[in-house]
Amino acid sequence: MSNAVLVAVDGSDGGTRALRYASERAKLNGAKLIVAYVIEWSPYSFNTPEENAERHMRREQEIERAEASVVEPAAAFLKAEDIEHETVVTHGPPAETLLKLAEKHAVQQILVGRRGQSAIKNLLFGSVAGNLIQTSPVPVVVVP
């Protein structure tokens, strides 16, 4: 197993906290960070024809926005801290996609930020951290 850690970012405060926590750890143990931004998307949603026709364009925009506003600043921060890293921006169901990335990069750990959503919201939509903890083959750290 490589000395790599997967960090999920999404532009939220939780994501930023996870990144900072990861960078501190990486400095201590020299781990490589895989910074992943998963844009929530499901192949099984129901769309209008217009949404479908514009999908390709929207996808490019979503990726561009994620790169510019979240992933590139994160990479710049890690570079300044002199931490080895790689970035990924992809679409998919968040927990499932993070697991696939963890497998692909053979990481030792997955770091996510705590969203702090209400109990009802959790009940209705589930939580990424909750799903990860239930299904991940590697340890998951939820950064508060």
Place this chain on the structure above:
Amino acid sequence: MVRLLTTLIALCLFSSAAHAGFDETINELTAPIATAIGNIVFFKIPVFGAQLPLVVLWLVIGAVFFTFYMGFVNIGGFKHALQLVRGDYADPDSPGEVSHFQALATAVSGTVGIGNIGGVAVAVTIGGPGATFWLIVAGFLGMSTKFVECTLGVKYRQENPDGSVSGGPMYYMRKGFEERGMGGFGKFMGTFYAIGIFIGALGIGNMFQSNQAYVQLNTVAGGGLDGLGWLVGLILAAVVFAVIIGGIKSIARVTEKIVPFMAIFYCLFAIIVILMNYAAIPAAIGNIFAGAFTGEGVQGGAIGALIIGFQRAVFSNEAGIGSASIAHSAVRTPEPVTEGYVSLLEPFIDTIVICTITALVIGTSQVADPNFAGEATGVAMTSAAFERQISWFPLPLAFGALLFAFSTMISWSYYGLKGWTYLFGEGHTGQTIYKLIFCAFVALGCMVQLGPILDISDALVFLICVPNILGLYVLAPVVRAEMLSYKARLESGEIQRYSH
């Protein structure tokens, strides 16, 4: 935005103020045109005492030809279609694009509509139980037609500079014919198709839907909405406006999410009703088969039943009309034929599953009580069949009909828009003008008597089958070559299955 809204409201108020004389004026103006166009499009030839509209014959011959020419892809491709929808062959490196499932779901919401509930009742009323058999046969053959048109839709679509896509029969006719050295003819056919789908979108994809939704609501309200068509029309138009112009995606999203569940809910309750009529099931099925070949009591006998069945099937699943290929062309795939496979599930779901279930609900009720519906026909007849067993069902059924009508309107607003942008370009202002016209017609649909206007739009939708199927014949060799090459690569393992 506010200005657009006020314009729309003013337009609707104007039309409702002038309502009294409005209906008659429109009827007087359009009736002769409607009759003339109708007579041409639905030109009938007498066959064994039945009247066979040539356009129906045209569609049936096309469907039979494509079924044979594509080597019964409607049977052989069925399993692969399911695998594609499940995402087994989706490229894991490009998530976030329109999936096969999404394209299918969108196209199905466009076709599953009032026809599945009411159209079947009409077929059974006129064509007897045997019409159901031919309806299923037509659905089965229609799968091949869809396969051909949707493959072409993806293959010849146009990528716009802004990254969006436009596709459909007008594009495959123009580009496909050009490839074969018939550029001028292709251009003419494309334009003809675009005009037809634009006008058809205002009729069967719009006024017919809003009108039927109003009629249903009024029936459930016990006539409480008599004379309030303008109000229902305005509300419906406002909601459509909010979605297609206001860009309020949440309404569309909610509808698109509810419609599939409504369809499942509908089928579930239909099966319950059929089971409650269990004693009548063997007789009802027996009647379907007997009626199909004897046509007892039907004008024109078995042939009459066949014609009615085929006609209703086309109304319901739109195979041969080409509309679905507009919706399917949004999928980005290096293999256009995969979209063809997926689309063949559409007539299956729409006609073979949903229409058959409705037919059985009516058929078993008829066996149990021949006069269960009284004089009612169409949606009201189906509603009565449900009411016999589940007294409260007409209410959710009316709600379902409203949602089906709404989702069909949203889909058809897009089909018409693509006809419009083909003719007038992708300009933003032009698109807004089209959408405003569309909304005004939603309101109008609840206000005017549909008769002649619907006849014109009906005729035009059937008229666009003529160039579309002609185009399919010309381009069928392209589809066949793609299909054979794809199948060969699938067998050799060159095309990978990603999921297990």
